[in-house]
Amino acid sequence: MARPLRAEIDLAALCRNYRAASALAPQSRSMAVLKADAYGHGALACARALTGLAPAFAVATIEEAVALRDGGIETPILLLEGIFEAAELTTVEALSLWQVVHSEWQLEAVLAYRPRRPLPVWLKFDAGMHRLGFSADELRRHWARLRQAPERVTDLHLISHFSSADLADDSAFQNQHAQVRALGEALGAPLCLANSPATLQHPRAHGAWNRPGVMLYGSNPLEGALPAQVNLEPVMTLRSRLIAVRTLEAGEVVGYGGRFRTRRRSRIGVVAAGYGDGYDRHARDGTPVLVNGQRCPIAGRVSMDMLTVDITEVAAADVGSEVVLWGRGLDVDEVAGHCDTIAYTLLTGVLPRVPRVYLPATAAAQAS
Template sequence: MARPLRADIDLDALCHNYRLARDLAPDSQSLAVLKADAYGHGLVPCARALEGVAPAFAVACLEEAETLRDAGITAPIVLLEGIFSTDELAKVEALGLGTVVHSDWQVEALLAHRPATPVPTWIKVDSGMHRLGFSLERAASVWARLSAAPTRVCDLHLMSHFATADHVDPAYFQHQMRVMRDLAEMLEAPVCLANSPATLAWPESHGAWNRPGVMLYGSDPLEASNASSRRLLPVMTLRSELIAVRDLDEGEPVGYGGRWRAPRPSRIGVVACGYGDGYDRHAIDGTPILVAGRRTALAGKVSMDMLTVDLTELPEADIGSEVVLWGRAASGEVLTVDEVARHCETISYTLLTGVLPRVPRRYHGG
């Protein structure tokens, strides 16, 4: 009998979340962001589920795009970080990809390349994230140079990334929005600005294209949820079972270092899941977990292959009972990955992308 831990992936929920992003911006098209193995959910299965629903995909690098093409995905694909060396342009052309340019050497490489068909190109502008992109002063000249080379590039768009679109305080988002609006109006350029939080909360950022990412996988990226983000459905359920149950006297410790001590006579369950599977070792005592469809809590430090939960208030729980680390239990009860992340002092992105390959993915729907 196999170890009971698995990640159930609900492809119907994935498509629901994409349609929500699309419907929130009816005048935009939306790139489905599939980087980092579709945020840990499986690059190819998620792309296959979304092909025909989403008009185009976005990935971080050429290797991810090659994987999709090798799997028979024919939809347009955009390289969000562009090329990493000039020799990648031949593959960009061969695979029919679009590319972001964020540095002068990438622009020079594009202009020196002689493609059989022009390459769809997105000019990355640093509007305040200060990570990738041309300064506002340089962006106009890059736009002019590429616009004058229609045999090299086509479908030019401006792209930028918001640093604080998830925050309640709108000040910095509004600053970035203002400078990008001014630049786009000056150049009469279509834009791609909205990430997941901007898609959900800032309609004024919706452009010719948007880039929903983590919201596709059911995670709410907003500092304060809104009516739209509450419609997201969890895509991954990290699911296991109890493999042992034991009774402890008051004061008895559990786990490495004895961090948790029984505050009363207690019943403890052992779950087949640990940091060797990607569950965060920084999870604190009290991190919520669903057992037999009911909420309980982590009790003690996470081990490599196991963790322990307090079953004192769950007399019905026993060996073989369902355990949901995040996602939807068989009872219908939902524990969001965002709530678990807060107890680990991290974000949902790290938990979802951190589920390791030894955890089998099981796909449903789509």
């Protein structure tokens, strides 16, 4: 019998979340972000489910793009970090990839390359994130140079990234947005600005393209609640089962370091899941899981292959009872809060030894 831990991926929910993101910005095209193996959900399976629905995909690295092309994906793919060395331009051309240009050396590499057909380029503006991109003056100069090389560059876009679109206090966002809008208007550039938070709560940031990411997988990236009209569904449900049950008297300790001590006669269930699978070791006592559909608290430190929960209040729970660690019925964002982290790290942190089980995206789900 196989170990019971699995990540169940609901591809129909993914498609519905994509359509929800698109509905928020009907004048924009929404590029589905599939970087980091589609936030841990499996990039190729997610791309196949979204093919025909999303007009483009976005990834971080050329290796991610190659894997999608090797899997038969023909949809346009944008490299969000561009090339990492000039030699990659041959692959960019061969696979018909779109690329972000954010650094001087990338710009020079593109202008020195002689493609058979011009390469689509998305020039990146640093509006205050201060990771990648050019200043306004630099970007104006580079934009002009690229426009003067139509034999090398085509379909020029202006792209930027917001550092605080998720916050309730939108003062920093408004400043960044004003900068990039002014620059885009001066250049007459098609814009790609809105990540998941900006897609959700800043309609003014919707451009020719938006690039929803974590919201496609059912997580709320905002500091506050989702807009009332938005319903996001969890795509990943991390499921396991109880593999042992212990009855302990009051005052007994559980797990490494004895962090948890029973206050009463208690039933402790052992779950086949641990930090070796990607479940966060920082989960505090009281972090919720669902056992037979009922909330139960984690009791004791997470181990590499197991974690322990207090099932005293679930009389029917026993070896073999189903456990949901997050997903349907238990919001991954809530679990992340108990781990002092964010849903991104939980979803992308599910390790390869956890099997992904895909629920198909039916035609009805894609069209609904």
